[in-house]
Amino acid sequence: MSLHQVARACKALHHTxxxxxxxxVTLKDIARLAxxxxxxxxxxxxxxxxxxxxxxxxxxxxxxxxEAGYQVNSFARSLRKNSSGMVGVVVADVAxxxxxxxxxxxxxxxxxxxxxxxxxxxxDDGSTLLEIIDHFVARRVDAVILSxxxxxxxxxxxxxxxxxxxxxxxxxxxxxxxxxxxxxxxLGGQLAAEHLVSLGHRDLAQLRGPMDVSSFRGRExxxxxxxxTTTALERFVDQSATAPTVEEGRRLAKAILDTPGRHPTxxxxxxxxxxxxxxxxxxxxxxxxxxxxxxxxxxxxxxxNHVNPPLTTVRLPSLxxxxxxxxxxxxxxxxxxxxxxxxxLPPELVIRQSTAAPSHP
Amino acid sequence: MSLHQVARACKALHHTxxxxxxxxVTLKDIARLAxxxxxxxxxxxxxxxxxxxxxxxxxxxxxxxxEAGYQVNSFARSLRKNSSGMVGVVVADVAxxxxxxxxxxxxxxxxxxxxxxxxxxxxDDGSTLLEIIDHFVARRVDAVILSxxxxxxxxxxxxxxxxxxxxxxxxxxxxxxxxxxxxxxxLGGQLAAEHLVSLGHRDLAQLRGPMDVSSFRGRExxxxxxxxTTTALERFVDQSATAPTVEEGRRLAKAILDTPGRHPTxxxxxxxxxxxxxxxxxxxxxxxxxxxxxxxxxxxxxxxNHVNPPLTTVRLPSLxxxxxxxxxxxxxxxxxxxxxxxxxLPPELVIRQSTAAPSHP
DNA sequence: CTGTCTTGTGCAATGCATTGCATCGCGATG
DNA sequence: CATCGCGATGCAATGCATTGCACAAGACAG
Numbered sequence: 122m123s124l125h126q127v128a129r130a131c132k133a134l135h136h137t138x139x140x141x142x143x144x145x146v147t148l149k150d151i152a153r154l155a156x157x158x159x160x161x162x163x164x165x166x167x168x169x170x171x172x173x174x175x176x177x178x179x180x181x182x183x184x185x186x187x188e189a190g191y192q193v194n195s196f197a198r199s200l201r202k203n204s205s206g207m208v209g210v211v212v213a214d215v216a217x218x219x220x221x222x223x224x225x226x227x228x229x230x231x232x233x234x235x236x237x238x239x240x241x242x243x244x245d246d247g248s249t250l251l252e253i254i255d256h257f258v259a260r261r262v263d264a265v266i267l268s269x270x271x272x273x274x275x276x277x278x279x280x281x282x283x284x285x286x287x288x289x290x291x292x293x294x295x296x297x298x299x300x301x302x303x304x305x306x307x308l309g310g311q312l313a314a315e316h317l318v319s320l321g322h323r324d325l326a327q328l329r330g331p332m333d334v335s336s337f338r339g340r341e342x343x344x345x346x347x348x349x350t351t352t353a354l355e356r357f358v359d360q361s362a363t364a365p366t367v368e369e370g371r372r373l374a375k376a377i378l379d380t381p382g383r384h385p386t387x388x389x390x391x392x393x394x395x396x397x398x399x400x401x402x403x404x405x406x407x408x409x410x411x412x413x414x415x416x417x418x419x420x421x422x423x424x425x426n427h428v429n430p431p432l433t434t435v436r437l438p439s440l441x442x443x444x445x446x447x448x449x450x451x452x453x454x455x456x457x458x459x460x461x462x463x464x465x466l467p468p469e470l471v472i473r474q475s476t477a478a479p480s481h482p
Numbered sequence: 483m484s485l486h487q488v489a490r491a492c493k494a495l496h497h498t499x500x501x502x503x504x505x506x507v508t509l510k511d512i513a514r515l516a517x518x519x520x521x522x523x524x525x526x527x528x529x530x531x532x533x534x535x536x537x538x539x540x541x542x543x544x545x546x547x548x549e550a551g552y553q554v555n556s557f558a559r560s561l562r563k564n565s566s567g568m569v570g571v572v573v574a575d576v577a578x579x580x581x582x583x584x585x586x587x588x589x590x591x592x593x594x595x596x597x598x599x600x601x602x603x604x605x606d607d608g609s610t611l612l613e614i615i616d617h618f619v620a621r622r623v624d625a626v627i628l629s630x631x632x633x634x635x636x637x638x639x640x641x642x643x644x645x646x647x648x649x650x651x652x653x654x655x656x657x658x659x660x661x662x663x664x665x666x667x668x669l670g671g672q673l674a675a676e677h678l679v680s681l682g683h684r685d686l687a688q689l690r691g692p693m694d695v696s697s698f699r700g701r702e703x704x705x706x707x708x709x710x711t712t713t714a715l716e717r718f719v720d721q722s723a724t725a726p727t728v729e730e731g732r733r734l735a736k737a738i739l740d741t742p743g744r745h746p747t748x749x750x751x752x753x754x755x756x757x758x759x760x761x762x763x764x765x766x767x768x769x770x771x772x773x774x775x776x777x778x779x780x781x782x783x784x785x786x787n788h789v790n791p792p793l794t795t796v797r798l799p800s801l802x803x804x805x806x807x808x809x810x811x812x813x814x815x816x817x818x819x820x821x822x823x824x825x826x827l828p829p830e831l832v833i834r835q836s837t838a839a840p841s842h843p
Numbered sequence: 844c845t846g847t848c849t850t851g852t853g854c855a856a857t858g859c860a861t862t863g864c865a866t867c868g869c870g871a872t873g
Numbered sequence: 874c875a876t877c878g879c880g881a882t883g884c885a886a887t888g889c890a891t892t893g894c895a896c897a898a899g900a901c902a903g
Contacts, residue, residue, distance in 0.1 A: 148860060158883045163861060170862095175881065192620050196561035197859035200888050205557070207600075216582030218784065224576050228603060237617055239568075240601045242589060256598055259553050367788075397788050423579065424783070427728075427758050429790030509890055519853045524891060531892095536851065558889035561858050 146191045155185040162186075166193070199261065208450060209239040209262040209285075211253055213269040217365075218422040219392070219439060220268075223290065226443020227266060234451055236263065243269045245331070245364065250274065254281050261285075264450045270294050271333045286453040290446040293335045297463045300453060302446045305465035306336045309435045310343025312470040313389045313417040316433070321478045322387040322415065323353045328373045328399055329361035330391035337365070337391050340419060344389055356385045365391060370398025378406050386414060386479035393418035393425040396432055396475070411477035421471055430474035437468045507552045516546040523547075527554070560622065569811060570600040570623040570646075572614055574630040578726075579783040580753070580800060581629075584651065587804020588627060595812055597624065604630045606692070606725065611635065615642050622646075625811045631655050632694045647814040651807040654696045658824045661814060663807045666826035667697045670796045671704025673831040674750045674778040677794070682839045683748040683776065684714045689734045689760055690722035691752035698726070698752050701780060705750055717746045723756060731759025739767050747775060747840035754779035754786040757793055757836070772838035782832055791835035798829045 152162040157178060164170045165182035185191075199205050208231050212220055224240070231238055239262060241253040250269060254277065257265055268290035270278060275294040281287055282299060289301035317325055327344055330337030348355040358377060362369035370390055378384055390396035396418030403410050410416050410430055418425060418434035425432040445464070513523040518539060525531045526543035546552075560566045569592050573581055585601070592599055600623060602614040611630060615638065618626055629651035631639060636655040642648055643660060650662035678686055688705055691698030709716040719738060723730035731751055739745055751757035757779030764771050771777050771791055779786060779795035786793045806825070 145859095147858090159860075160862075160884075161882055164882090167861090173881075178881080192616075194561070194859050195621050196557050196564075196566070197888090198861075200555070200557035200561055200859080200890095201861045203557075203888075214582075215576070215585050216784075218579065221575075221577030225603070232602075237600055237621065238602065239598060241593075241599065242586070255553075260556050260598065394784075397785060400788070422785070423577075423755075424758060424785040424789060427761070427790070428785060428788040506889095508888090520890075521854075521892075522852055525852090528891090534851075539851080555889050558858090559891075561860095561889080562891045564858075 145194070146189045147194065148191070151182065151186045151189060151191050154189065155182045157182060166191075203261065204263050205261045206235070207237045207239050207260065207262050208447070208454075209241065209253075209257040209260075209265045211241055211243060211250065211257075211265060211267045211269045213243055213245045215240070215242055218394075219420045219437065222439035223268065223443035223446075226440040226445075227447040228443075230444050230447035230451065245269065245271070247271070247274070247277075251277060257281075258284050264288065264454045266290050266446055266450050268292060268446075270335075272335055272338070273333060286450070288446055288450045288453060290442065291336060293463060298461050300449055300461055301463040302442060302449060303336065303339075303463065303465055304437045304439075304442065305467050306339025307343035307346070308465070309419060309437070309468040310340040310345075310389070311347050312343075312435055312468065313340075313419070314344045314347035316470055316472065316476065317387045317389065317415060317417060318347065318351050318353050320387075320415065320476060322385075323479075324356060324383070324385045325353060325387045325389065326356040326358050326377055326385040328370055328377075328388055328390040328395050329358065330365040330395065331363060332361045337361075340389075340391050362391070362395060365395055367394045367398040367401070370395025371402045372398070374399035374402035375405070378402060378408075384414070387476070388414060388416045390416060390418050393420045393422040393432055393434055396425075396434070397428055400428065400475075410475050412480055415476040415479070417476055426473060433473045433476040434471050435468045436471045438466050442466050506555070507550045508555065509552070512543065512547045512550060512552050515550065516543045518543060527552075564622065565624050566622045567596070568598045568600050568621065568623050569808075569815075570602065570614075570618040570621075570626045572602055572604060572611065572618075572626060572628045572630045574604055574606045576601070576603055579755075580781045580798065583800035584629065584804035584807075587801040587806075588808040589804075591805050591808035591812065606630065606632070608632070608635070608638075612638060618642075619645050625649065625815045627651050627807055627811050629653060629807075631696070633696055633699070634694060647811070649807055649811045649814060651803065652697060654824060659822050661810055661822055662824040663803060663810060664697065664700075664824065664826055665798045665800075665803065666828050667700025668704035668707070669826075670780060670798070670829040671701040671706075671750070672708050673704075673796055673829065674701075674780070675705045675708035677831055677833065677837065678748045678750065678776060678778060679708065679712050679714050681748075681776065681837060683746075684840075685717060685744070685746045686714060686748045686750065687717040687719050687738055687746040689731055689749055689751040689756050690719065691726040691756065692724060693722045698722075701750075701752050723752070726753045726756055728755045728759040728762070731756025732763045733759070735760035735763035736766075739763060739769075745775070748837070749775060749777045751777060751779050754781045754783040754793055754795055757786075757795070758789055761789065761836075771836050773841055776837040776840070778837060787834060794834045794837040795832050796829045797832045799827050803827055 148162050149159050152159040162182050164173055165179040166186060171179050228238055243250045262285060264286040266288050270289055270292045272295050278287060278294055287299055289299050291303055293301045293303055329341055332338055360373060362373060388399050390399055396416050399416055400410055403414055408414060418432040421434045421436035425434055509523050510520050513520040523543050525534050526540040527547060532540050589599055604611045623646060625647040627649050631650055631653045633656050639648060639655055648660055650660050652664055654662045654664055688702060690702055693699055723734060749760050751760055757777050760777055761771055764775060769775060779793040782795045782797035786795055
């Protein structure tokens, strides 16, 4: 018994257990059963082209297809149409709590369009991004929603955009050469700053997120802009976080608290996780929030209203952003002129208990 | 000028802006450039079949392909191979904080295999599940990782399994007819119960998650099993949550606290979000945790160590689960005999400050 | 030196839906 | 009655990679 034969026998055996033989019904079968030509069957099953046929023919074909449990072979269709019916989404990290609402918004729209979502993570790694882009291009994704862009990625995005429609979400690249929808982070930073200043704080510090990401940079600029128009002092902090995590927030806050002299009376953390890290740093130093230091977070992450103290934060319309970005992607796929617009969705300040007027000793 | 011509003109115009003409290099081109037959080129580019050729031929083809920037047309390949190189993942809700680590684990393994992940959400809705399954079948996903199963879904899963290899993650269906990897929720419930009992609690109540989901049911059983072997009393609570959310946790806790008479001294919430909801309910009633009531959560969700008080909870090896489940899926795809095993990963109790000995007045 | 085996490569069929063009038939019009 | 037109449907090419089989040339044994 040759090796070949053995292999075949195994296969046969396997099939007796799980028959995935998938003696699939093809369009030709339907056509035969309905007594028409495959081409006619194809048209009958295409909602857009169904009215090309006699209603009886069309309905007969549809009925037959229904009964036979026909499903198009999406490979064949894609091969012919050269489009996959999938939309690729690139995110930095699914675990980031601000993503799910965005993904959900995207999903709602995309699913309604009978398309499927392909999700991939870059972990903020440039070469992974390139790899993913390759995959998406190879898979002929109909469009890419990119929410993991760094400021330096313009070139990569441009070369992707040559091949596939691209929509930028949340994070923009340097220039506005691509259709983009982000949160209005400059405004967000302003809201945070104005809130703290209006409480009476005059010595403030930012706990900055990675500065090669447009959204953090926007927050920084908005915050700084307000500072420059008031008598308040923004304490310059040399470092920014390598990642917007609890650990990095703690590290940055510690660095500030370890600086000799008086410390600032308020922090603006570039996201809630970092704010929580700052909270930890305070606790470690025996300080309390907001009595000693007020903290404003960003994102209104789940549970950020349940930490101690509940965080004052900036809430982002993420579901809405997801929906818009998906709608935009769909429009671009449909071939509507790709205006390289950038749309910014306004955030909202949520005041809770991590901010208060500074205590004057 | 006919409508047709206008359309074409528009198209041409559009192309001058964004040339997606994608004059794609096909295998035939490569073959021609390398002076071989397409079949040979195909073999040269297939790592598994590369040694079938003369090294020179193979390398020449590869070089040419490289230089020409050749990429297989995945549709054509899939059509031929009748496999898509994608793995579908079905989850209940991406926003659920315990998912990201699992997804990440899955992604690590799947990406390493050059496959892509297709993610879809059911929102715990049965008909959505069916719809998604249809999509996945139509797209000829290589395997489905299903982590959104309800106990009653056995039939749907069986019919899916006829067409595509299925692996169950996190949640099992009633019987163990499919390869499954879950957390050991019975053990998790036990750990929670034992911890509370050993602290001296004798009057306890569960805040139960949806009982049509195996993982919540496991937690309940593990907890109840310990109760039955001790002198402690499990307060029977009629209701269970319709969804494992903060709101539902609060509702359930309120219902218990509103019952006349003494209240239990400890809650076991079936996940951290519900635990946080219970925390809120306590606060609303002027009670404090753990002085009046101890609470054990489940999942060790992000920030659950930062709520007030930090939650005692059950930590799950989710990343590991994701990795294993993906590995299992890969094995099943590769055709290894589909033993309908169920593997349970042990959780771990994390003691923080939401639990303490009951105060005896 | 012939026969057999091996190894490398070519041939052609295959998978399946889509779509531009051709055709057929029928009713309408001159 | 011949012709034109139009609507419905059939025909066949197309998209591209994969793979079983066949064939050829070279190696080696008898």
